[in-house]
Amino acid sequence: MGFRLDYETPSGWVARVEEDTLALLSDHAHCELKAAASAQAMVAKNGHHSELVDALSAVAIEELEHFTRVHGLIRARGGTLEPQDVNPYAEGLLERSAATRKVRFLDRLLVAELIEARSLERFHLLSEHLRDAELAELYGALRQSEAGHQALFERLAKELYDEDVVEARRTELRAIEADVVANLPFAFRIHSGVGA
Numbered sequence: 001m002g003f004r005l006d007y008e009t010p011s012g013w014v015a016r017v018e019e020d021t022l023a024l025l026s027d028h029a030h031c032e033l034k035a036a037a038s039a040q041a042m043v044a045k046n047g048h049h050s051e052l053v054d055a056l057s058a059v060a061i062e063e064l065e066h067f068t069r070v071h072g073l074i075r076a077r078g079g080t081l082e083p084q085d086v087n088p089y090a091e092g093l094l095e096r097s098a099a100t101r102k103v104r105f106l107d108r109l110l111v112a113e114l115i116e117a118r119s120l121e122r123f124h125l126l127s128e129h130l131r132d133a134e135l136a137e138l139y140g141a142l143r144q145s146e147a148g149h150q151a152l153f154e155r156l157a158k159e160l161y162d163e164d165v166v167e168a169r170r171t172e173l174r175a176i177e178a179d180v181v182a183n184l185p186f187a188f189r190i191h192s193g194v195g196a
């Protein structure tokens with residue numbers, strides 16, 4: 001992995017989350033849908049930055065492809081996409097980071113980078129430890145794409161802002177993210193906590 005996280009998820013999380021794979025897949029599908037929507041929103045607000053427009057519209061397409069792939073698996077397993085509910089990970093991250101935010105769009109890019117990095121960590125764990133071979137393969141296959149997204153958000157941040165400013169804020173956000181994840185309850189979700 002190209003990104004260091006301040007909290008490392010124990011591999012035992014996988015066995016717990018594997019107890020309800022349909023719920024996990026539904027949450028995952030919503031994450032992909034949100035990632036696509038977020039990339040599109042960044043494109044809409046930064047039309048003057050042609051490279052960003054090209055790169056993030058490509059991300060939006062990839063995330064929607066991930067969504068359709070996950071949704072296909074949900075259907076194949078007899079499920080349907082469950083209604084979306086509040087995502088305590090993303091909400092916690094946004095709420096906690098807003099308190100010390102100085103540059104709105106820099107935070108937008110760096111929070112997106114962090115979410116990609118945490119997703120990548122979880123996909124890696126799932127691909128290594130799931131007993132369900134089909135799902136393990138899915139998570140293995142998605143890793144490369146999410147690693148590419150993480151690297152892209154980092155690169156865009158460093159192109160648009162001073163490198164020292166970027167690194168200082170990355171360090172702060174990494175600590176916030178670690179604290180948010182470490183204190184989340186367990187749930188059948190991609191970004192859940194380990195819980196008690």
Ligand SMILES: [Fe+2]
Nearest residue numbers: 032035063066
């Ligand atoms: Fe994705």
Ligand SMILES: [Fe+2]
Nearest residue numbers: 035116146149
């Ligand atoms: Fe992604």
